[in-house]
Amino acid sequence: MIAGALTIALGCVSLALVLTLYRLFKGPSAADRILALDTLVINVIALIVLLGILEETMVYFEAALLLAMVGFVGTVAYAKFLLRGDIVE
Amino acid sequence: MAPFVDIIIAALIVLGGAFALIGSWGLARLPNLMARLHGPTKATTLGVGGCLVAAMLYFPTHGMAFSMHELLVTLFLFITAPISANMVAKGYLHERMTAARDGTASEPDLPPAYRMPLPEAASESCGWATFGAPEEAPQPDTTPRR
Numbered sequence A: 001m002i003a004g005a006l007t008i009a010l011g012c013v014s015l016a017l018v019l020t021l022y023r024l025f026k027g028p029s030a031a032d033r034i035l036a037l038d039t040l041v042i043n044v045i046a047l048i049v050l051l052g053i054l055e056e057t058m059v060y061f062e063a064a065l066l067l068a069m070v071g072f073v074g075t076v077a078y079a080k081f082l083l084r085g086d087i088v089e
Numbered sequence B: 001m002a003p004f005v006d007i008i009i010a011a012l013i014v015l016g017g018a019f020a021l022i023g024s025w026g027l028a029r030l031p032n033l034m035a036r037l038h039g040p041t042k043a044t045t046l047g048v049g050g051c052l053v054a055a056m057l058y059f060p061t062h063g064m065a066f067s068m069h070e071l072l073v074t075l076f077l078f079i080t081a082p083i084s085a086n087m088v089a090k091g092y093l094h095e096r097m098t099a100a101r102d103g104t105a106s107e108p109d110l111p112p113a114y115r116m117p118l119p120e121a122a123s124e125s126c127g128w129a130t131f132g133a134p135e136e137a138p139q140p141d142t143t144p145r146r
Helices: A002-026 A030-055 A059-084 B002-029 B038-061 B069-102
Strands: none
Touching: A002 A030, A002 B002, A002 B038, A030 A059, A030 B002, A030 B038, A030 B069, A059 B069, B002 B038, B038 B069
């Protein structure tokens, strides 16, 4: 049962990644692309966690934690560059 | 006991995947950025939270050690999602107002409530972010009274 649920959820998350990529390539403004990158990172975290359940290892959660931190820092840096034209002043 | 927990875990996994899909669908489908912000910040965060809670339940009930990593990731995502949404919205406002000021767009294309005056980029009052508080409130007297 859990294997079937994992198959459905992995399909959903993969489709979500495709939709996010569509917004990343199309997005009219730069803020759209930043938002799409942020969503991409969050979806990849979900994918990694689901793969960790599928393969029954806990190694992937370290990667998920790292990705959560780096994704947040990247989003804030991009937004700050948009706001101020500089990252470290 | 074990089949019951398995049902809960499977339901959480499916719900998490469905919410992640709904959030990204909103990101691709909604008309402008202020509407698009709602999908990823609410639905996708909830979806990832569902997957992580399912992982937290799965590993102790299948003969492996309980770990705090899932809880840490959930906590971190729930704390950072509103902050990054706020930063993206600020960046969008700045982009539109700058385009209207420089004449590349005739109209800011924003509702009137969002049309704030652009602060000077190098001024001290706007700190590290534009579109903060427009005017400094008078500071309360913090010196100890005798």
